[in-house]
Amino acid sequence: xxILAGAPIGRLGDASPxxxxxxxxxxxxxxxxxxxxxxxxxxxxxxxxxxxxxxxDANETGRAKELLEALLAGQTVVVITDAGxxxxxxxxxxxxxxxxxxxxxxxxxxGPSAVTTALAVSGLPSDRFCFEGFxxxxxGERARRLAALAGEERTMVFFEAPHRLGAALEAMxxxxxxERRAAVCRxxxxxxxxxxxxxxxxxAEWAAGEVRGxxxxxxxxxxxxxxPPAMDDLVGEVARLEETGxxxxxxxxxxxxxxxxxxxxxxxxxxxx
Numbered sequence: 176x177x178i179l180a181g182a183p184i185g186r187l188g189d190a191s192p193x194x195x196x197x198x199x200x201x202x203x204x205x206x207x208x209x210x211x212x213x214x215x216x217x218x219x220x221x222x223x224x225x226x227x228x229x230x231x232d233a234n235e236t237g238r239a240k241e242l243l244e245a246l247l248a249g250q251t252v253v254v255i256t257d258a259g260x261x262x263x264x265x266x267x268x269x270x271x272x273x274x275x276x277x278x279x280x281x282x283x284x285x286g287p288s289a290v291t292t293a294l295a296v297s298g299l300p301s302d303r304f305c306f307e308g309f310x311x312x313x314x315g316e317r318a319r320r321l322a323a324l325a326g327e328e329r330t331m332v333f334f335e336a337p338h339r340l341g342a343a344l345e346a347m348x349x350x351x352x353x354e355r356r357a358a359v360c361r362x363x364x365x366x367x368x369x370x371x372x373x374x375x376x377x378x379a380e381w382a383a384g385e386v387r388g389x390x391x392x393x394x395x396x397x398x399x400x401x402x403p404p405a406m407d408d409l410v411g412e413v414a415r416l417e418e419t420g421x422x423x424x425x426x427x428x429x430x431x432x433x434x435x436x437x438x439x440x441x442x443x444x445x446x447x448x
Contacts, residue, residue, distance in 0.1 A: 181286015
C-alpha cells in the first residue's frame with residue numbers, strides 16, 4: 176500500500192494519531208527532507224522501524240521507480256513532505272501515478288493543507304476555487320500565465336516565495352485589476368501567523384517591503400456580472416505582454432481567451448484593421 180501522509184504546516188499539535196501510527200508501522204518512508212523528517216518523528220515521539228529514503232524534486236523520477244518495486248514486493252510505503260499533502264506542489268505525483276497504473280492500493284492520511292487553510296481564512300468565496308501553485312518566476316511567463324486567468328470566475332489560490340511576493344502581486348494587479356480582492360496568508364498556523372486582506376494594488380504596495388515566511392495568496396475570481404473589458408484595454412494588455420517578451424501572436428491568443436472573445440477580433444484591433 177502507498178500512503179500519502181499529510182504533515183503539519185506549522186504546529187506539531189496538528190499531527191493526527193493516524194500519522195504517528197503510519198510512520199511507526201511503515202516498511203519504507205520516503206521523505207522530502209530526511210533530516211527534517213527525523214526531527215518530526217522525534218518530536219512526535221515515534222520510533223521509526225522502517226527504512227527512510229529521500230524523495231524530493233531532483234530525485235523524484237528515479238526514486239519513484241525504486242519505491243514502486245518496494246510496493247510491488249508487498250511493502251507499505253509512506254510518502255511525507257516537509258509540510259502539507261504530498262503531490263500538492265510537493266513530491267508525490269509521479270509515484271502515485273505509477274502505483275495507480277500498476278494496480279497498487281493508494282490511500283491518504285488527511286492532514287493540514289496551506290491551500291484549504293488559506294482559502295478558509297481569506298474571507299473570499301470558497302464554494303468554487305482552483306489551485307494554481309507557484310506562478311512562473313520569469314516576468315514574461317508570469318504575465319502570460321496570469322493573463323490567461325484574468326477571466327477565471329473561481330477564487331484562485333497561489334503559493335509564492337517571500338522574495339518574489341511583491342513582483343507577483345504587482346503582476347496580479349495588472350492582470351486582474353488593482354481593485355480585485357485578495358488575501359496574503361503568511362506563516363499559517365504558526366506563532367507569527369498573519370493574514371492581510373485588501374485590493375491587490377494595496378497588498379502589492381505592502382509587499383514591496385521585507386516579507387518573510389511561507390506565503391499563500393488567495394485572489395477573488397472575476398465577478399460574473401463584471402462587464403467585459405473594452406477593446407482598447409485588451410489591445411493595451413497585448414502591448415504590455417509584448418513588452419515582457421511574449422510574442423505578439425501568443426499575447427493575442429492569451430488575452431482573447433481570458434476575455435472570452437474571438438482571437439481574430441482582437442487581432443484586427445491590434446493591427447488596426
